[in-house]
Amino acid sequence: MLIENLKNYNVILASGSPRRQEFFRGLGIDFEIKLKPIEENYPGHLERQEISDYLAKLKSEPFHKELKDKDILITSDTIVWHQNEALGKPENSEQAFEMIKSMSGQTHEVITSICFTKKDFQKTVHDVTEVTFKDFTDEEIWYYVQTYNPLDKAGAYGIQEWIGQIGVTKLVGSYFNVMGLPVHLVYQTLKELIK
Numbered sequence: 001m002l003i004e005n006l007k008n009y010n011v012i013l014a015s016g017s018p019r020r021q022e023f024f025r026g027l028g029i030d031f032e033i034k035l036k037p038i039e040e041n042y043p044g045h046l047e048r049q050e051i052s053d054y055l056a057k058l059k060s061e062p063f064h065k066e067l068k069d070k071d072i073l074i075t076s077d078t079i080v081w082h083q084n085e086a087l088g089k090p091e092n093s094e095q096a097f098e099m100i101k102s103m104s105g106q107t108h109e110v111i112t113s114i115c116f117t118k119k120d121f122q123k124t125v126h127d128v129t130e131v132t133f134k135d136f137t138d139e140e141i142w143y144y145v146q147t148y149n150p151l152d153k154a155g156a157y158g159i160q161e162w163i164g165q166i167g168v169t170k171l172v173g174s175y176f177n178v179m180g181l182p183v184h185l186v187y188q189t190l191k192e193l194i195k
Helices: 002-008 018-026 049-066 093-103 138-148 162-167 175-179 183-193
Strands: 010-013 031-033 071-082 085-087 107-118 121-133 168-172
Touching (some): 018 175, 018 183, 049 121, 175 183
Antiparallel strands (some): 071 085, 071 107, 121 168
16 A cells, blocks of 8 residues: 555655645645745746646756655646647736636646656656636636636636636546646556655
């Protein structure tokens, strides 16, 4: 069992996301949270999972020198990929409105990359989920943006919130990935790492 095998390790989650922290608690894994600030910039030529892979690895860099033998550091990044463009977190309500409007009636991809870093080893995996939205009215989009203030979310929405409940017409892949962490992939990769 993973939980038993992990007792010899110190799992470090480098994420301030309450959703990701809750997922880890749900797995029954003992972990600690450590945060280090980092500029989330990436080279302009990267696309899709190349972006999230790059950022997940980048978030691990400030920790490298302090990792001990039994530490497993987990960093991750989620992007929304739509019309050949990465939609990050909106800077204001107007940008959030425009992001959601651009995805209205269409299918986009949510990509989460997870980087597992040990003292002398690193592995990055990713998961892709296709999400299709209904056609939203402007009134529905503004209601969501003003009521839920989704400025901390990639693509300006949380699938678990009102907009996801009324707007998602099709989902191909992991629901939890769209929330920010493909939990099944975390579990599977940790099992492989500590064989």
